[in-house]
Amino acid sequence: YDLDLVFKDPTEMRLNLKKNGKRVKSFKVKDESFEGMLTQLNQTITANVLTFKKKTIEIATATVTPRSSVDYGSLISTLDVLRKNKIVNIGVLTARGN
Numbered sequence: 001y002d003l004d005l006v007f008k009d010p011t012e013m014r015l016n017l018k019k020n021g022k023r024v025k026s027f028k029v030k031d032e033s034f035e036g037m038l039t040q041l042n043q044t045i046t047a048n049v050l051t052f053k054k055k056t057i058e059i060a061t062a063t064v065t066p067r068s069s070v071d072y073g074s075l076i077s078t079l080d081v082l083r084k085n086k087i088v089n090i091g092v093l094t095a096r097g098n
Helices: 034-049 072-084
Strands: 002-009 012-019 022-030 061-065 090-092
Touching: 012 034, 022 034, 034 072, 061 072, 072 090
Parallel strands: 002 061, 061 090
Antiparallel strands: 002 012, 012 022
């Protein structure tokens, strides 16, 4: 499985769980604050992603696509949440037109 994290804005992102390049499930993570969103992200990863369909799965790669409105510190905090969940093969993509 692969995981794409796409920021919509600094307090909202979409997680796309993929298998063989095809999206199998999408999750919306949103909160009033960035810190709250990180908490939601961690809960979503542990409760929904890593135990997808009641089975423990492994994430081969993760990609994060920030928007220009997402500062560097927020990006690093997001990467820390992934690493805390043993997702270590991470890439960062640039969002176009932002």
